[in-house]
Amino acid sequence: MTKPKLKLYLAAPRGFCAGVDRAIKIVEMAIEKWGAPVYVRHEIVHNKFVVDGLRDKGAVFVESLEDCPSDRPVIFSAHGVPKAVPAAAQARQMVFVDATCPLVSKVHIEAERHYQSGLQMVMIGHAGHPETVGTMGQLPDGEVLLVETADDVATLQVRDPERLAYITQTTLSVDDTAGIVAALKARFPTIVCPHKEDICYATTNRQAAVKAIAPQIDALLVIGAPNSSNSKRLVEVGRAAGCDYAQLVQRATDIDWRALDGVGTVGITAGASAPEVLVNEVIDAFHDRYDFETEIVETAQENVEFKVPRVLRAPA
Structure with missing residues (x-):
């Protein structure tokens, strides 16, 4: 056949x-x-x-x-x-x-520095996400106010509108966050911005790669977990960039093949916590069903490496 x-x-x-x-x-x-x-x-x-x-x-x-x-x-x-x-x-x-992650720790240090300067913090993030909980937990109660959407900014009750700074979760949608930041700056013109963008390089790069392929594909598969913030953002970014069908799958067994009937082009990416072995598993599943050619769309190269803590490098 x-x-x-x-x-x-x-x-x-x-x-x-x-x-x-x-x-x-x-x-x-x-x-x-x-x-x-x-x-x-x-x-x-x-x-x-x-x-x-x-x-x-x-x-x-x-x-x-x-x-x-x-x-x-x-x-x-x-x-x-x-x-x-x-x-x-x-x-x-x-x-x-x-x-x-050292890039999350950077946000923690940034929040602490602003707090020591007498500023109240606004955090852009998702309520209940472990990273948001951890970051808000760096400072005393009431010192970090959470906003999830641009609409939240309008109802924000702050201590002093002239003494504010904002920080963000590292795994957010770049575009959605830009809208929330714009709302914050419009309501609080003197709000202090991060010295360097809080959304991490990996989140930004993976979203840029999805934006590059989205207009060329009929369907997008994002390999990642349902509780992975950066993976879920990739699905949203794909849809916003022009790919109407975007599906989050943990493994090849989760693919809805009926939804792919008749498509001619499919994009594949993986969230920052998904190993390449799962990407290969998905590609193998396509090999069983399709005669396909592959094109790699590379929008950035990454060579970042973080050292493990010294306690693990020292002898037992």
């Missing part, structure tokens, strides 16, 4: 970013140094395949520090944690390793 013809556009960059790569390495090195089990507070990154793989190696994932025994090491996820968490670990004399 003749397979239907198809063209696949592979977005680049896609998949793992430096912060995710570092976080996974931290868990693996901790298991190697201290043996299993090693406890991880929250999923180290938002990807079931990655989490299951680390669990098989000896990682135990918990949602609270209280679920960790005091005599085993604990790792804090790449999304960051409120200040109270490492303080509680120290109080219990626990060995802990902070796997917070």
Whole structure:
């Protein structure tokens, strides 16, 4: 039987970013140094395949520090944690390793600096997301106000409209965030902006690559987890850039093949916490069903690398 013809556009960059790569390495090195089990507070990154793989190696994932025994090491996820968490670990004399992405830590430092200067913070982010919770938890209650949309800006109750700064979650839609920033600047003209864009390079690059392929494709598949903020943003960016059908899939088994009936071009990308092995799995699934050619659309090259904490590089 003749397979239907198809063209696949592979977005680049896609998949793992430096912060995710570092976080996974931290868990693996901790298991190697201290043996299993090693406890991880929250999923180290938002990807079931990655989490299951680390669990098989000896990682135990918990949602609270209280679920960790005091005599085993604990790792804090790449999304960051409120200040109270490492303080509680120290109080219990626990060995802990902070796997917070350095670009998230940069936002934490920025918030602290503004707070010390007497500014109240406005955070653009998603309520309940671990990164937002961790960033807001760097400062006392009431010092960080959360906005999720431009409409939220109109109802914002601030202490002093002349003494404000804003920060953002690192995994937001670049375009959506620009609209919220514009609303903030319109209402609070003196608001202090980040020294450098808070949305991380990996989020920005992956969204730019999707924008480049979206006008050329009939359908977009984003490989990523349903609780991955940056992956969900890629779906939204694809639709906004002209691709009406965009689907988030965790693995090849999640693809809705009936929805792809009759399409001639498909784009593939992956969120920053999705490994390339899952991209290859999806491509193999297309190989079983289609006669296709592949084109890589590269909009940026990445060579960022973050060191793991010194405690893991030192002998046990």
